[in-house]
Amino acid sequence: MAEFLSLPDAIARYVDDGATVALEGFTHLIPFAAGHEIIRQGKRDLTLIRMTPDLIYDQMIGAGCAKKLIFSWGGNPGVGSLHRLRDAVEKGWPRRIDILEHSHAAMANAFEAGAAGLPLAVLRGYIGSDLPKVNDQIKFIECPFTGERLAAVPSIRPDVSIVHAQKADRHGNVLVEGIVGVQKEAVMAARTSIVTVEEVVDTLDTHPNACVIPGWVINAVARAPGGAKPSYTHGYYPRSNKFYKDWDAIARDREAFTAWLDEHVHGKTHQEA
């Protein structure tokens, strides 16, 4: 059964230096509070996995947490580039990081294969694309039944997956609503998992086919109200499009970024954040 921990305790216990970590949430429910706690605790040499690195990985990469990024679309949605990611890839600041890039289809399949306990995912993908030339984790296999050439990628099995959700009940069962992305797959594919939630309630009070992640496949649940801001939590608060636009100017400049990080991440504790 999931254990209720404070967010700092959950990160300290489950996120080790050098770990492979997936913070998921497809545009929605991005676990910013958890990412900021990872930055505050000074975690290093992480392999970060996320379909859309978004601002959270831009911040973690800029803070020097990552040695490698596995992703499938690395932009600031509706705005432009992730400048901290680009600075790390192009100029090695604050450190050089390796990248491994996929398509969304391949990563979604790889998370699902990880959840299913398989070593690989098979898909009808990457036909005619140059991506297999620059990513040695993309191979092609022949279907043993039809002979069709299909793409294969290794399943994703993070050391720890972290997702944000609307609520947990007192047994640590978690309800995810709205755009559910790959959160359930990320949790079930991982060796350990942390879920941050807006609130803890007596009963989830939901319908029979809702996206519920049972507490027994989760290691830690941590309360983090507002924990997805500036992304959004369906039913709780909207996306701050303004922050996503403002981030462009902050992230373009190393000094502006460092000042932002000092004030808004290092300068706060989890409770204040």
Next chain:
Amino acid sequence: MSDGYTSGEMMTVTASRALRDGQSCFVGIGLPSEAANLARLTHAPNVVLIYESGTLATKPEVLPLSIGDGELCETALTTVSVPEMFRYWVQGGKIDVGFLGAAQIDKYANLNTTLIGDYTDPKVRLPGGGGAPEMATCTGEIFITLKHSKRTFVEAVDFVTTVGFGRDGTARDGVPHIGAGPTRVITDLCVMQPDPETRELTVTSIHPGVGRDEIIEATGWAIAFADDVTDTAEPSDQELHVLRALKARTETHHAAS
């Protein structure tokens, strides 16, 4: 060009007309999303709009800023997980049209959204593939909309993120379960379609007031014109009215958030 509308509006309206009522369409963010929603609000009320975040048959009041805006989920018939989206809906062949944009396109309609320059030493690093590589091969056909310029329309893309017809026009030949690929490219100057034999993009329709020299000048290869080039129909007052109202609603909404 007439004073009554901009070249951008001409492009969006022409792109929207490519969609037929009742088709299912996988929608990229930006220009494709604008065109697809204009189609839904005008001649194609039963078009089914699908975004890669998992929202099926969505009817947004305002255009989304990101592919996963809450608006898309709240106005959708239902929202599925991202693995289901790519496995059952895209790969499963349940989508008629994929509507895409790109940073670079070449004469065989290959798309580049990965980088400009060399992979290990990029001049400009772009976001990457996202949903496009499989959308381009698994949906029935692909529409592409983007502004015409020599920087965008190049002889050969630096990196094939998403295949059109490959480096020599034959990438789709003999591949099982593959869609028709790009069937039209809609720009602010004209409409291009692949030549039936060579697959090279060829101008088939020119927007009002645009000269052939303008198209030649804005294209990075020796662009061919079809024998029977037509004049693109002008936007109607109703299309312009609906498009402007949609964009005004969108601006007001995003300024407030």
